[in-house]
Amino acid sequence: MTRALILVLDSVGIGAAADAARYGDAGADTLGHVAEWFAAHGEPFALPNLDRLGLGAAAAASTGRLPPGLTSDGPFAGRWGYGVETSRGKDTPSGHWEIAGLPVPFDWGYFPETVPAFPADLTAAIIREAELPGILGDCHASGTEIIARLGEEHVRTGKPILYTSADSVLQIAAHETAFGLDRLYALCAIARRLCDPLGIGRVIARPFIGTDAASFVRTANRRDYAVPPPSPTILSAAEAAGRSVVTVGKIGDIFAHVGTGTVLKAAGNAALGERTLEGLASLPDGGLLMANFIDFDSLYGHRRDPEGYGRELMAFDAxxxxxxxxLRPGDLCIVTADHGCDPTFKGTDHTREHVPVLAFGPGQPAGPIGRRATFADMAATVARHLGLTWTGAGTAF
Structure with a gap:
């Protein structure tokens, strides 16, 4: 019996999906446009290790174009292809749940792009139950921008900052010391319960520190309050079979801690890599590890920073x-993504894209696996590899 790993490079999409126009994302291509930015600026861009696993070949298969600096020539060290999302939306829970074998067939609830964005009765209930003096924001916004704009007023008045985005999410920003971290978490728990009837996927605590608008910075104490998966995932299937499960980064929060086993947290991709190695070292035969590498999305995709995005990709590659x-002989590792977040695209939201599916490990076969009709093929493949009974979605490759 061997082990399995799923590493999610948050937002590293490889080309617009066929239905991208429905989401306003026609022409998006996170990896391709990052590579083109480096080429246009005469900067070196190379991902030799990911390329050897088939990343360039997968991107070319997805879009018909090979990103500059990448190659589609073998020999390859693993299986490569691209995944097509069948879930509705382009958000974090949908992508991760589908990777874990649970496509989302229903529509999440979303807040309109109006001011105010939140229903008056929801706002009133949050203020009443959390005993707040009021709220700030109540709009669609970028997290860093709204903290810079409203952070000082928040500290002065004690009113938390509530905002949303194109995702099914209500985010609450508050100063760790002036408002209090535990108080912020308690507020988010109240908001989570009140958002349930609206079908909102996540409530996210966004703590920050600093003394003024110029120095405010978000901390690593983010916490996601997600809707629990309505059906079993590959994580809960492994746990039910008595297997060891380790989840790294925000995976535990995304799955509402259902089947997520030992949760290892860290701030930043480098630290998440260290925790992944720590979890892998303790993972016995038959175990499953799932990790999320968040910086691609949160630091560079949403902030529309193609240079930072590319340099983070090269750091991961190294x-x-x-x-x-x-990895031990027989281990299976899958590198993938949950959606796109093209840093050269309009706005600051996720983009509806195909994702890479790169499967490798000592003794694993190599070669193309083509277009995968659902991200859930990864869960089905892991289930077969680990010898788990699987009744969820997907076809093993």
Whole structure:
């Protein structure tokens, strides 16, 4: 019996999906446009280890274009292809749940792009139950922008900052010391319950520190309050079979801690890589590890920073051999993504894209696996690899 890993490079999409226009994302291509930015600026961009796993070939298969600096030539060290999302939306829970074998067939609830964005009765209930003096924001916004704009008023008045985005989410920003971290978490728990009838996927605590608008910065104490998955995922199937499960980063929050086993948290991709290696070292035969590498999305995609995005990709690529050295014969590792967040695209939201599916490990076969009709094929493949009974979605490759 061997082990399985699923590493989610948050937002590293490889080309607009066929239905991208429905989401306003026609022409989006996170990886391709990042690579083109480097080429246009005469900067070196290379991902040799991911390329060897088939990343360039998968991107070319997805879009018909090979991103500059990548190659589609073998020999390859793993299986490669691209995944097509069948879930509705382009948000974090939908992508991760589908990777774990649970496509989302229903529509999430969303808040309109109006001011105020939240229903008056929801706002009133949050203020009443949390005993707040009021709220600030009540609109669609970028998290860093709204903290810079309203953070000082928040500290002065004690009113938390509530905002949303194109995702099914209500985010609450508050100063860790002036408002209090535990108080922020308690507020989010109240908001989570009140948002349930509206079908909102996540309530997110967004704590920050600093003394003024110029110095405010979000901390690593973010916490997501998600709707629990309505059906079993590959994580809960592994747990039910008595297997060890380790989840790294925000995976535990995304799955509302259902089937997520030992949760290892960290701030930043480098630290998340270290925790992944830590979790892998303790993972016995038959175990499953799932990790999320968040910085691509939160620091560079949403902030529309193609240079930072590309440099983060190269840093992850340089780390991959360290992971490879920690794999045992027969281990299966899948590198993928949950959606796109094209840093050259309009707005600051996620983009509806195909994702890479790169499967490798000592003794694993190599070659193309083509277009995968659903992200859930990854869960089905992991289930077969681990010898788990699987009744969820997907077809093993």
């Amino acid at each position: 780390w991959l051999p360290t992971l490879g050295a920690a």
